[in-house]
Structures are given as C-alpha cells and as structure tokens.
Amino acid sequence: DTAVSQTPKYLVTQMGNDKSIKCEQNLGHDTMYWYKQDSKKFLKIMFSYNNKELIINETVPNRFSPKSPDKAHLNLHINSLELGDSAVYFCASSRTRRQETQYFGPGTRLLVL
Amino acid sequence: DAKTTQPPSMDCAEGRAANLPCNHSTISGNEYVYWYRQIHSQGPQYIIHGLKNNETNEMASLIITEDRKSSTLILPHATLRDTAVYYCTNSGGGADGLTFGKGTHLIIQP
Numbered sequence: 001d002t003a004v005s006q007t008p009k010y011l012v013t014q015m016g017n018d019k020s021i022k023c024e025q026n027l028g029h030d031t032m033y034w035y036k037q038d039s040k041k042f043l044k045i046m047f048s049y050n051n052k053e054l055i056i057n058e059t060v061p062n063r064f065s066p067k068s069p070d071k072a073h074l075n076l077h078i079n080s081l082e083l084g085d086s087a088v089y090f091c092a093s094s095r096t097r098r099q100e101t102q103y104f105g106p107g108t109r110l111l112v113l
Numbered sequence: 114d115a116k117t118t119q120p121p122s123m124d125c126a127e128g129r130a131a132n133l134p135c136n137h138s139t140i141s142g143n144e145y146v147y148w149y150r151q152i153h154s155q156g157p158q159y160i161i162h163g164l165k166n167n168e169t170n171e172m173a174s175l176i177i178t179e180d181r182k183s184s185t186l187i188l189p190h191a192t193l194r195d196t197a198v199y200y201c202t203n204s205g206g207g208a209d210g211l212t213f214g215k216g217t218h219l220i221i222q223p
Contacts, residue, residue, distance in 0.1 A: 004156075033210055041198070043157065045210025056210060090156050101147075102211060104156030 003027050004105040006091050012111045013081055021076045021108045023091030031055070031097045032074040034066060035090040037107070043090070049074050050097040081112045116140070117201050122218040131188040133217050135201035138182045144204070146177060147211065148186045150197040157200065157213070160186065191221045 004025045013019055025032060034046040048056035052068040063079045074091060091105040118136040125131040137146060147162040161168055161175045163184070168175045174187040188195055200216040 035210070041215060043200075043211070043213040045212070048210055058210075092156075101159045101162065102157075103159065106156050107154075 004091055004093055004103050006089075006105040006108050008108060009106065010109050010111075012113065014113055015081055015083060017081050018077070018079045019081060019110075020078070021089055021091075021110075023074045023076070023105055025072055025091075025093040025103070027093055027095075027103060028072075029093040029095050029103075030071060031094045032068065032071075033092040033094075033102065034074065034076050035092060035104075037088045037090060039087070047074075047076075048097075055097060078110075081110075083112050086110055086112045116203055116212065117214055119199070119201060119214065119217045121215060122220065124220050124222055125188075125191050127193060127221050127223050128190055131191040131195065131219055131221070133186040133188075133199050133201075133219060134183065135186070136183045137201065137203040140181055140203040146175070146181075146184050146201060146203050148173070148175065148184075148199065148201050149211070149213070150195075150199045151216070152194075152197040160199075191219075193221050193223060195219065196221045 007022045031050045033048045035043050037043045046060050047066045049068045065077045068074045088107045088109050090107045092102045094102045116139050145162045145164050148160040149157040151157045161173050163175045176185045198216040198218050200213040204212045
C-alpha cells in the first residue's frame with residue numbers, strides 16, 4: 001500500500017533523449033511536488049501542483065514539463081536530456097497547499113550518459 | 114540556499130538518546146520548523162514539526178528555543194535503523210516546497 005509511488009526507479013539513457021517519470025499518490029492529497037536531489041545531496045523544489053493547477057515553477061529549464069492528468073498523478077517529462085540532469089528525482093504530496101507534512105516517493109535515479 | 118545550519122555528522126550509541134541541533138536564526142514568525150530524515154537510497158521521511166512549543170510524537174521530540182532561532186531533535190532511544198541523514202528546515206512548507214541543506218549524518222553505533 002505505497003502512499004507515493006514513482007516509476008521507474010532507475011533510468012539510464014543517452015544525452016538528447018526524451019524521458020518521462022510517473023508519480024502517483026493514493027493519499028487523497030491536493031498538492032503534489034517534484035524535487036531534484038543532486039550529487040551533493042541538496043534537495044530543491046522544482047514544481048508544485050495543487051488540484052492539477054501549477055502553483056510553483058522554480059527556475060527549471062523548459063525542457064522539464066510537468067503534467068497532472070488528475071489530482072493523484074503528477075508526471076515529469078524531460079526533453080533533450082543533458083549530462084547535468086543526472087540526479088535523483090523525488091515526487092511528494094501534501095494534504096493541502098498550506099504548511100503541511102509532505103510524503104515523499106522512493107525516488108527515480110536518472111543517469112544521463 | 115538552505116536557511117539552516119546543522120553539524121555534518123554525529124555519532125550516538127545504540128539505546129542512548131540522540132540530540133540533533135539545528136540553527137535557524139532567520140526564521141520568520143509564521144514559519145514552522147520541520148524535521149525530515151533520509152535513510153540511504155530512500156525518499157525523505159517526515160519526523161516532526163513545530164512552531165513555538167515543544168512537540169512530541171511516536172518518533173521523536175522537538176525542543177524549540179524561546180527565540181525560535183534554534184531547535185533540537187531528540188530520538189529518545191536510538192536504534193541502528195535510525196542511522197540516516199537528518200534535515201531541519203524552516204521553509205514555508207506547503208506549496209512553497211521544502212529546501213534542505215546538507216543535514217546531519219547520524220550514525221548509530223552498536
């Protein structure tokens with residue numbers, strides 16, 4: 001009964017390819033997020049969606065495009081992958097968009113060769 | 114950039130209390146202090162949060178100083194499974210997202 005799930009867990013691909021990461025939460029939460037954790041282990045917010053509506057879009061290259069088909073899903077599509085995109089990407093959710101506990105997925109480890 | 118300062122690493126003997134400090138001197142009046150931990154290769158896990166008062170739950174206790182510029186996370190009886198990187202943050206949370214610094218790598222020694 002995983003609360004926040006992500007697929008795939010590992011993703012190895014060549015530079016220039018396009019890839020997607022999927023995220024699903026079964027907690028009934030309104031707000032979902034994408035975070036990037038780099039090799040130095042800093043965790044930074046990329047996007048935030050509330051009820052399928054984009055709330056936050058941090059300074060992220062427009063090669064990254066989130067899509068929320070419904071409240072329970074937030075997918076991340078990445079075009080023209082670059083070496084610097086290699087990182088661990090975490091999806092998270094919270095009950096509402098106010099200050100709430102966030103629940104994280106297990107992460108997707110992306111390696112761009 | 115992270116708005117908190119934590120020691121990079123700490124050791125604690127199994128069964129003892131682990132006390133993890135955090136400085137958040139720029140915290141604003143409406144920001145909560147959140148603690149998360151990340152066990153190797155897993156996603157961050159929520160531990161506890163507080164605004165002004167000390168808090169306790171089944172995982173830990175949180176002591177916040179009166180001026181709110183620092184806090185201490187207490188794991189009362191540390192086990193080997195508590196070995197992880199512990200992050201404190203006073204980000205706005207919610208839809209603003211969380212910002213984590215480098216955290217404290219807590220190693221529980223048998």
